[in-house]
Amino acid sequence: MKISDEMKALNIHEVNKIFEGELSLAMHGNGQELLSVLKESNNKVKMALIDPPYNRRTKFHHYNDSMCRDKWVDTLETHCRLLRDCLHEDGSLWMHIDDAEMIRARITLDRIFGEKNFVASIVWQKSLSRDNRTLISATHEYILVYAKDKALWKQTRNKLPPTEEQLSRYKNKDNDPRGPWTSGDLTAKAGPGRRASQFYDLQLPSGRIVRPATGTAWRYTKDRLDEMIADNRIYFGSGDSMPRLKRFLCEVDAGLVPNTWWSGEEVGTADSAKKHLKSIFPELTPFETPKPEELVKRAIRIATNENDYVIDIYGGSGTTAAVAEKLNRRWLTTEKEERTFYEFTLPRIKYVTNNRSIESQSSRRFVTLCEHALIKKLVKLYALTRSNF
Numbered sequence: 001m002k003i004s005d006e007m008k009a010l011n012i013h014e015v016n017k018i019f020e021g022e023l024s025l026a027m028h029g030n031g032q033e034l035l036s037v038l039k040e041s042n043n044k045v046k047m048a049l050i051d052p053p054y055n056r057r058t059k060f061h062h063y064n065d066s067m068c069r070d071k072w073v074d075t076l077e078t079h080c081r082l083l084r085d086c087l088h089e090d091g092s093l094w095m096h097i098d099d100a101e102m103i104r105a106r107i108t109l110d111r112i113f114g115e116k117n118f119v120a121s122i123v124w125q126k127s128l129s130r131d132n133r134t135l136i137s138a139t140h141e142y143i144l145v146y147a148k149d150k151a152l153w154k155q156t157r158n159k160l161p162p163t164e165e166q167l168s169r170y171k172n173k174d175n176d177p178r179g180p181w182t183s184g185d186l187t188a189k190a191g192p193g194r195r196a197s198q199f200y201d202l203q204l205p206s207g208r209i210v211r212p213a214t215g216t217a218w219r220y221t222k223d224r225l226d227e228m229i230a231d232n233r234i235y236f237g238s239g240d241s242m243p244r245l246k247r248f249l250c251e252v253d254a255g256l257v258p259n260t261w262w263s264g265e266e267v268g269t270a271d272s273a274k275k276h277l278k279s280i281f282p283e284l285t286p287f288e289t290p291k292p293e294e295l296v297k298r299a300i301r302i303a304t305n306e307n308d309y310v311i312d313i314y315g316g317s318g319t320t321a322a323v324a325e326k327l328n329r330r331w332l333t334t335e336k337e338e339r340t341f342y343e344f345t346l347p348r349i350k351y352v353t354n355n356r357s358i359e360s361q362s363s364r365r366f367v368t369l370c371e372h373a374l375i376k377k378l379v380k381l382y383a384l385t386r387s388n389f
Helices: 012-020 031-041 069-085 102-113 150-156 222-230 270-280 293-303 319-326 338-359
Strands: 024-028 045-050 087-097 118-125 140-147 181-185 187-189 216-218 244-248 309-312 330-335 365-372 380-388
Touching: 012 031, 024 319, 024 338, 031 069, 031 330, 045 069, 045 293, 069 087, 069 102, 087 102, 087 150, 087 293, 102 118, 102 140, 118 150, 140 150, 270 293, 270 338, 293 319, 309 319, 319 330, 319 338, 330 338
Parallel strands: 024 330, 045 087, 045 309, 309 330
Antiparallel strands: 024 380, 087 140, 118 140, 181 244, 187 216, 365 380
């Protein structure tokens, strides 16, 4: 693809400097052209998180959401093919979408990534209220998730952090030096595959003899169970209770496997996102389709680790860049609409980085926003650098 005159200054050398310097980029311009340069540079990102126009056949204050369907699909396919090429082998693409083009988006991404690399269709509850003006109130949208290589992505994707309720299950009733633990049943269904050595009587510390209930067996042989008792991994209560297996918090992965239902109470709603944006820019005409930071935060935490790169070529109100910055990720974002970029995308990034500079002053970690005179005319380049003093 031919790169426009406005983009010539953003060449492979400059992109390499961004990655070598661990910089983040906010740009007013064509995301497709940035992707072309990024692809040529052979630098890779860990996650593409995009919120393209949904093609709802309507016009918002800050962008037109109406396009010929064939053109919408062609544009999406071009962008997503380039995004795939710019992903690490264990990278992933996450795309917000609703029912207007959900079917075509899924077909397009299947074609690009392959059906075998489809991960999930996440359902986000965008509204907690009911719209009584419609035949059926639409209260959800989707996030389509595709891996560049699903097998590799499985090895690097993160679980959700444990909830307070989950952690509260772990106690240390016997002051074990290994810390808090929860307990599990020591018996299992007595079916095919169970050995004769798993059926035996066991004497409790109280002297009482017990054995598994009818139709069940001990999970371990007598020799193995004796080893676990000696290692204080079996809990007998006061000494007369059926034995239970101690599972220590320090030895288990306490995280939660993400599921496909993301409720508005957990990750925010469209309304909460608008209110948050209004609190930052109270004088501006509201951006009508922002995503809540909690929603974006969950996606980024699952797909990336600190210092990984996240790319968003539909910058919009700047949510992806803002959240990525807060989570100590590097990011690349573009927004083609001039009004949107200078009213929301860039000011929101500045708002976050300025606040982080103030909040982190005590730890002497500073975030500085620097303007680089690399791009002429309509394309503006900004880079965020981190310095430790």
